[in-house]
Amino acid sequence: MDSALRFLTGFQHLLLVALTSIGLVRAVTLGASPASAVALTVAFLGWYVLGVVFSRRRRVHGGAGPGAPASRETERTGRVPGATSGAGSAVLVWLLGLTALWLVLVALSAEFVWVAFSLWLLAGHFLPWRWSVPYALAVLAVVVVAPWHALGVLTVAGVIGPAIGALFALIVSWGQVQLVRYGVERERLIASLVEAQAEAESLHAQLAATQREAGALGERARLSRDIHDTLAQGFSSIVLLARSAEEVTDRTRQRELLRHIQSTASENLHEARRVVASLAPRQLDGATLPTSLRRLLDSFTDQTGIPTDLRLDGQLDALPTALEVALVRTLQGALANVRRHAHATRVVVSLSETTDSVRLDVVDDGIGFDPRAVDSRPHAPEAGGYGLSSTRARLRELGGGLDVESAPGEGTALTAHVPLRAGVAG
Ligand SMILES: Nc1ncnc2c1ncn2[C@@H]1O[C@H](COP(=O)(O)OP(=O)(O)O)[C@@H](O)[C@H]1O
Ligand SMILES: [Mg+2]
Known part of the structure; x- marks a missing residue:
């Protein structure tokens, strides 16, 4: 030209x-x-x-x-x-x-x-x-x-x-x-x-940076949830166990409590290593989801004397790992709440699989509470009240959710549900 x-x-x-x-x-x-x-x-x-x-x-x-x-x-x-x-x-x-x-x-x-x-x-x-x-x-x-x-x-x-x-x-x-x-x-x-x-190139770079940031934030949230659900819960039971050991005069009961303290502490130690390595929870080590839940309940009964019941319905083996981890964490959090708040005499856990989702119910006959009052509380992890919301967030991340049914004096029923396709990619 x-x-x-x-x-x-x-x-x-x-x-x-x-x-x-x-x-x-x-x-x-x-x-x-x-x-x-x-x-x-x-x-x-x-x-x-x-x-x-x-x-x-x-x-x-x-x-x-x-x-x-x-x-x-x-x-x-x-x-x-x-x-x-x-x-x-x-x-x-x-x-x-x-x-x-x-x-x-x-x-x-x-x-x-x-x-x-x-x-x-x-x-x-x-x-x-x-x-x-x-x-x-x-x-x-x-x-x-x-x-x-x-x-x-x-x-x-x-x-x-x-x-x-x-x-x-x-x-x-x-x-x-x-x-x-x-x-x-x-x-x-x-x-x-x-x-x-x-x-377009600069937008792309910006997007990548945002995604990296979001990934880092998600990872941080997951980490803080893991710490809350495992380490914090473990330490709080150690504190409770130590307090009762102090009050108990019977030597055999005292030794039993000390054994619990020791086992909880060593479990926590393992969990700490897991969290650091970001692996699946210890309770899942090669086991199926029902086995892992059974282990958790047994150790809970051992430590609190509260009898538990596990009801299973459906195939429940070979579930996606992310889903299994989420449900194990959900039960851990729920049991920690029963131990700390419910004064229950019995806990019933049901795990059922339908064609497209898995559902976990944790029901206790304790003192109950008003879930709306909890929802409206300001969220500050150090003030407590982090457990339910972090469990809910974890389940939502997989496309599922958490329902809490409770009223003062009427016990508490938690329902967690996760779609089966969840976590297939993760
Ligand atoms: N099973 C339960 N029985 C009675 N109260 C409960 C139960 N689960 C939760 N709560 C109430 O809900 C509040 C919020 O629970 P959560 O989110 O796990 O926080 P945190 O346990 O750290 O207080 C608790 O402080 C307690 O008052
Ligand atoms: Mg809690």
């Missing part, structure tokens, strides 16, 4: 020089004074070159000028500069000067009329239609009248030939201006594409 335009521009310079030279030779041959013919031709070409040089400099410094179809103003506005702008009026002065010199040449010899073709081309480039058309007609009039005046004959060809030339020149330069405009448009399009791509 650029090289095509450069070729066109070069061709136009060449054409002007050629037409002027032919005019000069013909004029001198036909008897014009060689001295004036050469002087005027040099003046005409000099003025033309002056404009071209000036336009090149303007182009480098950001302006428009003659002899430059791809002038800056045209590039910037996509419009042929009008005579009203600063650069435009310079073009106009230059073109009028060139036309005046040409008129003197024609007055010297009608052989110079053919240079008009170059003038039409220039007009098409640098003038808006409302100026270029009258200008072209005026030049055409000179081209028709000068030979007529010189030779005394007016032929139809002498009118139609130049008219077609004028029309052709205007159309060619119009096409050239369109080419420039198209090139500018294309450049603009490419620039905006590049910009859009850069923007």
Whole structure:
């Protein structure tokens, strides 16, 4: 595109020089004074070159000028500069000067009329239609009248030939201006594409960073839940066991409590290592979910003396690990609450699998509480009240949920449910 335009521009310079030279030779041959013919031709070409040089400099410094179809103003506005702008009026002065010199040449010899073709081309480039058309007609009039005046004959060809030339020149330069405009448009399009791509890249990077951040936050929440559900619960039972050991006078019972303390502490130690290694809970070590729940309940009964019951319904083996971990953690949290708050005499746990979900119920016959009052409490882990909400969050993460049914004096029933497809990916 650029090289095509450069070729066109070069061709136009060449054409002007050629037409002027032919005019000069013909004029001198036909008897014009060689001295004036050469002087005027040099003046005409000099003025033309002056404009071209000036336009090149303007182009480098950001302006428009003659002899430059791809002038800056045209590039910037996509419009042929009008005579009203600063650069435009310079073009106009230059073109009028060139036309005046040409008129003197024609007055010297009608052989110079053919240079008009170059003038039409220039007009098409640098003038808006409302100026270029009258200008072209005026030049055409000179081209028709000068030979007529010189030779005394007016032929139809002498009118139609130049008219077609004028029309052709205007159309060619119009096409050239369109080419420039198209090139500018294309450049603009490419620039905006590049910009859009850069923007997309930065958005992508931002998204990745956000995802990383969200992943880190999720991991942190999971970790704090694990610490709450296992380590904190373990330590709180150790505290409770130690307190009763202090109060008990019977040596055998005391030894039994100390054994519980020891086993709970060593379990906690294992859990701490698990949490650090971010592995599945210890109770799951190679066992199926029912076995793991049974172990938890046995150890709970051992430590509290509260009898438990486990009811199973469905296949319940080979469940996704994430789901098993969530349900083990749910039971751990529920048992910790029974131990700390319920004063229950019995706990019944049911695990059932349907075609598309697994459900865990933990029911105790303790003092109960008002779940709405708990829900409206401000959440501060150190103030307690973190257990139920973290269990709920863990289950929701898998697409499931937790329902709490309780009222003061009426015991408590927790229902956890998780869709089976949950955790298949995790
Ligand atoms: N099985 C239950 N029996 C009686 N009250 C309970 C039971 N489970 C939970 N609660 C009440 O709900 C509150 C919130 O429980 P939770 O979210 O586990 O926090 P935390 O156990 O740390 O207090 C408890 O403080 C307690 O008052
Ligand atoms: Mg709790």
